Amino acid sequence: MKPLLTVFTPTYNRAYILGRCYESLKKQTCKEFIWLIIDDGSTDETKNLVEKWIAAGEVNIRYYYQQNQGMHGAHNTAYELIDTELNVCIDSDDYMPKDAVEKIAEFWRRNGSSEVSGIIALDCYTDGQIIGTHLPKGIKKCKTFDLYYKYGAKGDKKFIYRSDLTKQFPYPIFEGEKYVNLAYKYCMIDLDYEMLLMDEVVCCVEYLNDGSSKNMFRQYINNPKGFAFWRKEAMKMPLGGLGYKYRQAIHYVSSSLILKNKYFLKESPRKLLTILAVLPGIILYKYIIANTGKQLRLRTSSRKVEGNANG
CATH class of the missing domain: 3.90.550.10 (Spore Coat Polysaccharide Biosynthesis Protein SpsA; Chain A)
Structure with missing residues (x-):
């Protein structure tokens, strides 16, 4: 069978x-x-x-x-x-x-x-x-x-x-x-x-600790094209209400900032929503950058402690 x-x-x-x-x-x-x-x-x-x-x-x-x-x-x-x-x-x-x-x-x-x-x-x-x-x-x-x-x-x-x-x-x-x-x-x-x-x-x-779920901030930084693609697709889908699509627009703005994509508004499927998402998108972008740096510092510190212990 x-x-x-x-x-x-x-x-x-x-x-x-x-x-x-x-x-x-x-x-x-x-x-x-x-x-x-x-x-x-x-x-x-x-x-x-x-x-x-x-x-x-x-x-x-x-x-x-x-x-x-x-x-x-x-x-x-x-x-x-x-x-x-x-x-x-x-x-x-x-x-x-x-x-x-x-x-x-x-x-x-x-x-x-x-x-x-x-x-x-x-x-x-x-x-x-x-x-x-x-x-x-x-x-x-x-x-x-x-x-x-x-x-x-x-x-x-x-x-x-x-x-x-x-x-x-x-x-x-x-x-x-x-x-x-x-x-x-x-x-x-x-x-x-x-x-x-x-x-x-x-x-x-x-x-x-080495799984993608616990490294999401780093994923944002390393894969902005992938994240921007998904957020644009989510804004286009006939699923969810305006609040859902607005959240996608905020994430789209933050990924576009990581990409340094100055054409993000032109490429957005929901331009008005994206305009309204610019300010919270900038805040999210800064939050992601800050937390990614924090995670890197913690990992570096952890490696130093391990190295001292093993030495």
Whole structure:
């Protein structure tokens, strides 16, 4: 039987933690999945480690190595390679409860159809606590945007998508940058489809210090083209009210200032809103610059302390 699900994991120099995800996949009560590992240019022992796991034959593993493109570039590659009906991203520092694949497969076979784009399920911390809120009761399906902005859900959730849909809307690659908000693809799919709600945990999450979630200020500075692209797209989408679009305009202004793009107003899809966002955008820009400098100083100080201790 062809596997129903691809669990794909983008990874970059995470050999020290990737084994936890592997161990969780070995224990799955349902084996109807492929583990697709996208190695985004690792220089550690990732390749050797994965080759040993493939040789062991306990998990159906596909491994693909590419030059470093960042998270969104690894997602692009994964979606090109996936050939199962469903897919879900499990990051290299996360893992799945032993019945996660079973829950996904059974739920989809009972409720799935071509009229929905997939399933929204829950993430939890490693201690079992749900991240944010549970999914709204009495609602069987909704758009991902409505989940947060209409029904008030909070915190990261796990999105399991139909693979024919995730092959659409590839993330743009900007030279010299390694980040585009993954929400771009989800919002584009959101325009035409709702997702089924499954109030069950399918992923255990740990936010490590070398992960993108804890380095967001630095992401802003290093990837302003990617951030500006997403903010412009968000302003164009028929999702959310004026307040939502105004927030996007503020972020667009701040990213444009980082880029030193003097044509940002001309390039904006919502010019009046962008004019009104200039002052708060400047304030946000200064806040980002200040916090990025603070993070760099803290890291430098930490390295000095470690060096003195090791010396």
